[in-house]
Amino acid sequence: MADGYVEITPAKLQTAEGLRELNRMLKFLFDKCPANGDNRDISYGYGSPENAVAKSVGALFLRLDGGATTTLYVKTSGSGATGWTAK
Secondary structure (H helix, E strand, C coil): CECCECCCCCCHHHCHHHHHHHHHHHHHHHHHCCCECECCCEEEECCCCCCCCCCCCCCEEEECCCCCCCCEEEECCCCCCCCEEEC
16 A cells, blocks of 8 residues: 555455455545435445435445445435445
8 A cells, every 4th residue: 555545456356355445445435525414425334225225316325245346336316215226
């Protein structure tokens, strides 16, 4: 880690260590995000946000127990708790 930069490669995301590092960084970003009541644009938790987390299109959800393609979700459509896409 030089100058605070940590490279998270697709190969590294296939490891438990890489996922832990990504989750640590995402939680750090979340904690720095200013709160806006229940309308915070970034939220985190366990499990998929689909049918569980109501946000507006463009919101992010950081899944703490996610895998290589299910750690970050983006609200891409719909209203309420539907329309989440795993990235």
